Amino acid sequence: MSTPSIPFTASPSWPLPPGMRATRATRALGALYQAQPQATLSVPEVAVALDAAGVQVNRVTVYRLLDRFAAAGLLQRQIDGARVTRFALATQGYDGAAPRFECGGCHRQFRLAQGSARMQAALRPLLRTLAQAGHENLAVDIAVHGLCAGCAHPEGAA
Numbered sequence: 609m610s611t612p613s614i615p616f617t618a619s620p621s622w623p624l625p626p627g628m629r630a631t632r633a634t635r636a637l638g639a640l641y642q643a644q645p646q647a648t649l650s651v652p653e654v655a656v657a658l659d660a661a662g663v664q665v666n667r668v669t670v671y672r673l674l675d676r677f678a679a680a681g682l683l684q685r686q687i688d689g690a691r692v693t694r695f696a697l698a699t700q701g702y703d704g705a706a707p708r709f710e711c712g713g714c715h716r717q718f719r720l721a722q723g724s725a726r727m728q729a730a731l732r733p734l735l736r737t738l739a740q741a742g743h744e745n746l747a748v749d750i751a752v753h754g755l756c757a758g759c760a761h762p763e764g765a766a
């Protein structure tokens with residue numbers, strides 16, 4: 609997997625939600641997302657990955673952990689086509705509204721870095737209008753649905 613330059617991962621330490629102390633679980637979570645900055649992970653997937661990193665936490669704890677990171681704006685909550693809640697790295701505010709592509713076959717999600725700057729620029733007037741109307745905590749979630757190359761061409765035919 610190619611590693612795109614995401615400003616978030618350039619920071620040497622994984623930021624923590626205010627009031628949260630660094631634990632083995634938060635460090636393992638940070639390492640997990642820094643290794644896969646484009647991952648959108650479900651609670652069971654994170655639980656399995658933390659377990660593999662030697663941190664045993666139950667799913668309720670994993671959910672609470674992810675929920676706190678999401679509440680602090682460090683992770684972004686997404687619901688995939690199978691109604692599974694997934695968490696992806698968030699960037700700052702609506703500037704980080706990276707569009708994503710979700711495959712309806714395998715439910716994998718791909719974050720689309722290309723073109724996102726232009727899309728964000730296009731959304732800015734809309735968000736400004738909403739903010740001026742008094743709406744707060746605006747978040748943009750752009751999802752493209754389709755079939756990924758692997759599902760569309762399972763034989764590998766070009």
Ligand SMILES: [Zn+2]
Pocket residue numbers: 711712713714715716755756757758759760
């Ligand atoms: Zn697919």
